Amino acid sequence: MERSGNFYKAIRLGYILISILIGCMAYNSLYEWQEIEALELGNKKIDELRKEINNINIQMIKFSLLGETILEWNDKDIEHYHARRMAMDSMLCRFKATYPAERIDSVRSLLEDKERQMFQIVRLMDEQQSINKKIANQIPVIVQKSVQEQSKKPKRKGFLGIFGKKKEVTPAVSTTILHSVNRNVISEQKVQDRQLSEQADSLAARNAELNRQLQELICQIEEKVQTELQSRENEIVAMREKSFMQVGGLMGFVLLLLLISYIIIHRDAKSIKQYKHKTTDLIRQLEQSVQRNEALITSRKKAVHTITHELRTPLTAITGYAGLIRKEQCEDKSGQYIQNILQSSDRMRDMLNTLLDFFRLDNAKEQxxxxxxxxxxxxxxxxxxxxxxxxxxxxxxxxxxxxxxxxxxxxxxxxxxxxxxxxxxxxxxxxxxxxxxxxxxxxxxxxxxxxxxxxxxxxxxxxxxxxxxxxxxxxx
Missing domain, CATH: 3.30.565.10 (Histidine kinase-like ATPase, C-terminal domain)
Incomplete structure (x- = not known):
């Protein structure tokens, strides 16, 4: 029975170990699947980030080309440029989660300054056009006055005007006006040219700085994206290798356990078979021995029961006679002996009573x-x-x-x-x-x-x- 119990314990232990290993493999597969899902989600985010980078590149090129037509801008073009600049600003703000915010804010500030300077250039060009229109409106009036003044020539005094004194000719009003207009126009044009030149130089410098920072920003973001992609690919490769090693190790361990279990089961089965033969022989011998023992026990019970009852009779007689002797010779030394006889008799009687009680208990007859x-x-x-x-x-x-x-x-x-x-x-x-x-x-x-x-x-x-x-x- 002990061998059989050990055999079944070994089988149960093997099943428990296999169940634990299967659970470990299932947990490992689930964990790997969750990790791959997380990595794929990260790759999707990186792909979306790359798409946004490409989109911002395209939008930046279109935005730069939009500024090349500044000489032909009107109010609608200004509003369109502002809307495009705000769209670029929103796109740049989305990169704050993956790139330092101060660098993004610097590029946004440059775009805002560029827009302000371009609006200033448009304003100066509008002012120059208004001055030109003003001059164009004044020139016909000046020309008309000049024609009228030329028709009124001054006459000489004296005979036939020969000996008369020639009066000095005063400059015409139109000429004075023309000179004044020319000076004012030249002055305003110089101021506007200087402002336009300053704005153009500042705009060119800002454009260069903006292009440099944008190029640096895009390159750094692209480099970061490439680094993260490479890191995730390395993680996926390492995870697959680790999973392969774990699954391979678990499978090898399972096969080893199966082999050991087969050896143990085969050995125990052989031992149990031999043990069954021995047990069968032993049971047959034990049954024969039990039958003999039961017969002996039955005969012993009968013998002891008979002996006990037989002993009670002489003990009762001894006790009675000892009591009589004690009454007749109370002061003799024999009284002490008689007392000992009584004590021994009482003790033997108690022992016999105990023995009888035991047999009654053994036979389930005691109540x-x-x-x-x-x-x-x-x-x-x-x-x-x-x-x-x-x-x-x-x-x-x-x-x-x-x-x-x-x-x-x-x-x-x-x-x-x-x-x-x-x-x-x-x-x-x-x-x-x-x-x-x-x-x-x-x-x-x-x-x-x-x-x-x-x-x-x-x-x-x-x-x-x-x-x-x-x-x-x-x-x-």
Missing amino acids: PRLSPCRISAITHTLETEFMPVAVNKGLSLSVKTGHDAIVLTDKERIIQIGNNLLSNAVKFTEEGGVSLITEYDNGVLTLVVEDTGTGMTEEEQKQAFGAFERLSNAAA
Whole structure:
């Protein structure tokens, strides 16, 4: 049976290990799938980021080309340029999550300054056109006045105007106006040319700086994207290698376990087969032995029962005659002998009664004789019987009754149990004392006997509860 139990334990252990390994493989596969899903999601985000980078490149080129037609701009073009610049600003703001915000804000600031300068250039060009229109409107009036003044030539005084004094000709009003207009126009044009030149130079410098920062920004973002892509690809490769190693190791371990299990099962099956043959022979022998033992036990019971009853008769007679001798010769030395005979007879009778009780219990014929009694009556009987014995031996005997109640029990059996316990405690205690404690709780009566004697080991405690057992120190 032990071999069979070990065999089934080995099989169960093998199944448990295989189940654990299958669970580990399933968990590893699920974990790997989750990691790959996370990496694929990251790759999708990187692809979207690359698309946004390409889109911002295209939009930046279109935005730069839009500024090349500044000489032909009108109000709608200005609004369109502003809308495109705000769109570029929004696109750049989306890169703050993947790139330093200060660099993005610097590019946005350059775009805003470029827009402001281009609007300033458009304003200066509009002012120049308005000045040109103003001049164009004044020139016809000046020309008309000039024609009228030329028709009025000054005449000489004197005879036939020959000897007359020639008057000095004053410049015409139109000429003065033309000179004044020319000076003002030249002055305003110089101012506008200077402003346009300054704005153009500043715009060119800003464009160069903007292009440089944009190119640097795009290159760095692209480099970061490439680095992340390479890192994720390396992670995927490492994960696949790790998964392959784990799965391969688990599969190898499973195969090894299966091989070991097969060897163990085959060996145990062979052993069990041999064990079954031996067990069959042994069972047959045991059955024969049991039959012989049952016959012997039956005959022994009959013999002991007969002997016990036969012994009771002469013991009764001895007790009766000893009692008569004691009554007739009370002061002779024979009285002491008679007392010893009586004690021995009582002891033999008690032993025979105990033996009969044991056989009744063994044959399931013993019935408890239940009667109501107080717990204190039981403890008082035991205390009265053993107090003189303990005092004569120089020991103290303490009796404690935890809860005095009226119980329905076999009083004689309880006293017999307490008697046996206390007699052993007093017998094997040389100094100190013996205590008897009773407790009654929930219908259970507990008797506790404690002593300061030699005590018993765990093995002796187990041995003491066997039928007709006698410990090594009981000879004392």
